[in-house]
Amino acid sequence: MTFDQLETPVPLVDLDVMAHNLDAMQGYADRHGLALRPHTKTHKSVHVGREQVRRGAAGLTCATPHEATVMQQATDDLLVAYPVVGHAKLDRLFSVREDVALRVQLDSSHAIDELAAAAVRHDRAVAVTVEFDAGMHRVGVPSLDDAVALARHVHANPPLEFSGIAFYPGHIREPVTSQDAALERLRHRVAEAIEAFTEAGMPPAVVSGGSTPTMWRSHEITGITEIRPGTYVYNDRTTAEIGACAWQDCAFSVLATVVSTSVPGQAVIDAGTKALGREPMRGASGEGWGALLDRPHVVVSRMSEEHGILDLSGSDWRPQVGEQVRVVPNHVCIVTHLNDVIFGVRGGDVVTSWPVEARGRGYGQLIGV
Numbered sequence: 001m002t003f004d005q006l007e008t009p010v011p012l013v014d015l016d017v018m019a020h021n022l023d024a025m026q027g028y029a030d031r032h033g034l035a036l037r038p039h040t041k042t043h044k045s046v047h048v049g050r051e052q053v054r055r056g057a058a059g060l061t062c063a064t065p066h067e068a069t070v071m072q073q074a075t076d077d078l079l080v081a082y083p084v085v086g087h088a089k090l091d092r093l094f095s096v097r098e099d100v101a102l103r104v105q106l107d108s109s110h111a112i113d114e115l116a117a118a119a120v121r122h123d124r125a126v127a128v129t130v131e132f133d134a135g136m137h138r139v140g141v142p143s144l145d146d147a148v149a150l151a152r153h154v155h156a157n158p159p160l161e162f163s164g165i166a167f168y169p170g171h172i173r174e175p176v177t178s179q180d181a182a183l184e185r186l187r188h189r190v191a192e193a194i195e196a197f198t199e200a201g202m203p204p205a206v207v208s209g210g211s212t213p214t215m216w217r218s219h220e221i222t223g224i225t226e227i228r229p230g231t232y233v234y235n236d237r238t239t240a241e242i243g244a245c246a247w248q249d250c251a252f253s254v255l256a257t258v259v260s261t262s263v264p265g266q267a268v269i270d271a272g273t274k275a276l277g278r279e280p281m282r283g284a285s286g287e288g289w290g291a292l293l294d295r296p297h298v299v300v301s302r303m304s305e306e307h308g309i310l311d312l313s314g315s316d317w318r319p320q321v322g323e324q325v326r327v328v329p330n331h332v333c334i335v336t337h338l339n340d341v342i343f344g345v346r347g348g349d350v351v352t353s354w355p356v357e358a359r360g361r362g363y364g365q366l367i368g369v
């Protein structure tokens with residue numbers, strides 16, 4: 001199959017680039033003695049999860065119980081790195097096969113109590129990592145004393161098992177070469193956390209962290225045992241812009257068709273917000289909502305739902321109506337989630353495809369019909 005046989009807009013993944021990204025990350029983790037537990041929120045596909053596990057990932061990370069029920073097809077070791085709160089979420093989490101090791105990352109006694117009650121009901125051990133705030137100010141307890149108290153609360157609630165501590169350095173989004181000061185602060189914060197738990201008689205077996213913007217510098221965080229990057233599998237415009245990957249490491253693009261060139265200085269493609277999302281560059285410099293894979297200086301400057309406007313003011317290139325282009329999105333995880341199927345390509349050929357099984361909320365059954 002060739003590209004012109006696909007109805008656009010449609011997501012493409014360059015298979016060789018993805019393989020390179022997977023190998024490079026696993027190689028890095030192996031060289032530094034770190035367990036790699038990739039976050040599957042980026043690809044949401046069993047096929048890609050299996051590729052990660054086949055290369056040596058210690059297990060997989062999920063954000064939702066629905067992702068966990070899907071990713072149990074790829075691994076028998078799952079982390080939900082998100083507080084699982086509420087009966088519906090817990091019921092779904094405990095529907096995961098008995099032989100799959102489950103770990104939950106949380107930051108409140110409420111979440112511990114609910115998880116413990118569900119674990120008792122299901123007579124199932126669940127590991128817990130307590131999340132502390134390492135600077136992102138999203139989830140994670142700010143006080144290390146409070147984090148230690150949560151770990152004690154886990155200990156007091158078998159069949160929950162305290163397995164360690166966790167953080168997500170999502171606040172570090174500056175270019176890789178400018179991360180020194182932020183990483184030094186993070187290193188200090190993690191050392192303090194390890195010390196607090198050790199002094200409390202609970203040295204953490206697992207110290208889980210890592211992100212794509214900091215992925216090649218994770219080993220500088222003394223004491224870290226596990227990393228959970230997600231975006232690295234496909235990469236995106238933001239990741240390239242900050243230098244965490246090269247432009248040619250962007251495996252994912254949205255194939256689109258030029259549908260209008262009526263207005264001078266621009267070309268309109270059939271990929272708008274419903275194909276590209278509307279994510280800003282998040283910390284990196286750069287205008288627009290995506291850039292062309294073959295012409296990174298041409299960006300999607302405006303969008304409607306089904307229209308993307310390519311700004312041609314900085315380019316001599318004048319595409320024809322009907323011409324196909326490939327757009328690298330600003331933030332790939334959002335774009336994956338907009339699609340049912342990904343097409344794997346090599347050169348100009350479409351050679352395979354796989355479903356995005358973990359997209360959506362997993363409500364297969366309808367009510368009242």
Ligand SMILES: Cc1ncc(COP(=O)(O)O)c(C=O)c1O
Pocket residue numbers: 039081082168210211212213228229230231232
């Ligand atoms: C808890 C957690 N861990 C790990 C990640 C890794 O993601 P990324 O590869 O985008 O840095 C994320 C991303 O949102 C996350 O929320």
